[in-house]
Amino acid sequence: MDTFLIKALQLILSLSILVIIHELGHFLFARLYKVRVEKFYLFFDAWFALFRFKPKNSETEYGIGWLPLGGYCKISGMIDESMDKEQMAGPPQPYEFRSKPAGPRLLIMVGGVLFNFILALFIYSMILFAWGDTYLPLKNMKMGMDYSETFHKVGFRDGDILLRTNNIELERFNSDALRAVVEAQTVTVLREGGETEISIPEDMMQRVMRDKIGFASVRYPVIIDRLSDKNSPASVAGLLPGDTILSIDSIPTPTIYDMREQLNRKKNQEITVGFHRNGVEQMLRFRTDTAGNMGIFLVNTPSKIYPTVTLTYSILTSFPAGIRLGVNTLKGYVGDMKYVFTKEGASSLGGFGAIGNLFPSIWNWRDFWMTTAFLSIILAFMNILPIPALDGGHVMFLLYEVITRRKPSDKFIEYAQVTGMFLLFALLLYANGNDLVRFFLK
Secondary structure: OOOHHHHHHHHHHHHHHHHHHHHHHHHHHHHHHHOOEEEEEEEEEEEEEEEOOOOOOOOEEEEEEEEEEEEEEEEEOOOOOOOOOOHHHHOOOOOHHHHHOOHHHHHHHHHHHHHHHHHHHHHHHHHHHHHOOOEHHHHHHHOOEEEEEHHHHOOOOOOOOOEEEEEEEEOEOOOHHHHHHHHHEEEEEEEEEEEEEEEOOOOHHHHHHHHHOOOOEEOOEEEEEEEEOOOOHHHHHOOOOEEEEHHHEEOOOOOHHHHHHHOOOOOOOOEEEEEEOOOOOOOEEEEOOOOOOOEEEOOOOOOHOOOEEEEEOOOOHHHHHHHHHHHHHHHHHHHHHHHHHHHHHHHOOOOHHHHHOOOOOOOOHHHHHHHHHHHHHHHHHHHHOOOOOOHHHHHHHHHHHHHHHHOHHHHHHHHHHHHHHHHHHHHHHHHHHHHHHHHHHH
16 A cells, blocks of 8 residues: 555554544533533534434534544533624523533643543553563663764764663663653763763754754664575675675675665675674675666664563553653643744654655554644644644633633634634644645655
8 A cells, every 4th residue: 555545544544533533522521511512523514524423312413524624512601613793792601601600611722632632641651561671771782872973973883782861870762762862961882982072052953943954863783684586696696684794895794784885886786794693704796787776675763673671551550651651742732842942943844755754654543543642642732732722722711711700702712712823723733834844845
C-alpha cells in the first residue's frame, strides 16, 4: 500500500477517535446536569452531512460531517461554533446550558479536555501492558552518534557518546534527551575513552529549529541482513548475510552513511570491499552497478545490534507507569510551547501534513497508539488555552463570572467567538501553508 495512503488512514482513524472521545466528554457532562445536546457530530456538517441519525424519542441528532477539522456537540443555550443566535434570543429554558450554575457549566466545558487526557493515560498504560517498554540505553551505543552540522559547530564530534547534561545522567536517546541537551549549560560526552565537557549556547533550540537538520543519529556497524538477489554484484562476489563491511577501497566505512558516501563516488567501478566474517577480516573485489549499489540490504535498526532493555508491566503496574509517561509527555510539550513564540518556532509549525508524518510509513499498532496518545495530549492542551472558540475560552469567561459574579453579555461572547474562530482559521491556514512550502522545497 502507498506510504501516503497508510499515513492518511492512520491520521483519519486517530483523529476520529480523539474527536469522538473529546465530544463525548462534553456530552456526558451535559447529560449529567440535564442539559440538552441537540447534535453530536464527528467532523463539521457545514451545509450538509455525510450521515445523520436521530433515534426515536431522542433529543440528540448523531452524524458525520464532511469537513474533517474536528467535531462538535451542539449544546442548547450556548454560544458555540454553530452561532445559533435565534435560540439565544429566546427566554432561557431549564434544559439549557445558560440556565445552569457556573460550576456545572465549567465541568461541561472542561469535559472534552479531561476525557482526552484520560484517554492518553489509558492508551499509554495499555501500550506498556501489551508491549512493555523496550529501549536502547545510550551507554550501549558503543559507536556513539553522528551529529548534525548544528551540533558540530558547538563542539560535538561524530562518535561522541552522550553521558550527562548539567551532571544529570542521560539514559535514552529520545525527545527528552534532545530537550535536555539543548536546554543544558553543559553536556558531558565520552570521546576516545575520556570524558569531554561541551558548553551549550542559550539559543541552541532556536538554532536547531532554524537549521532544520535535526540532532543526531545512532552510529552502528554496516552488517548485511540479506542480498537483493543471487545475481547482485555482492552476491556474485561472495558476500554473505552477517558479514560486516569495514571499508571501501581501504577507506574505513564504520557506518552506513560512510559507506553510502564512498559508493556514491564509485558508480559502475571496480571496488575492494573489506569485511569481517566470523571474526576474520577479508577482502573481495567486484564492480558496483550504475547507481553505485552492491545489491545488499543492511540491518537497519540499532536495536538489532546493540543490547536493549525491556521493562514489562502487569495490568496493575501499567497504570501508574502509564500515568507517569502521560504526565511527563504533557510537561515536555508544555515546556516546548515557549519556542512557538520565536521566529524559528513559528516557521516550524505544521498542519495536517506534519501531523500525518508523525505516523509510521508501515502499519504498526504500537506506533499508531503511541502517536494517538501523544496527539490526545496535544489536543487536550491546545483546547484548554484561553482562546475564544476553544474550550479554554469558554472556561476563561466562566472563571470571570465566578470571580466577579457578573456574567459577560451574550453579545460580547458572540463577538469573542467570531474573533477566536477567525484566529484559529488563520492559524490553520498558516500551519498548512508551512506544510506546502516544506513539501515543494524538499
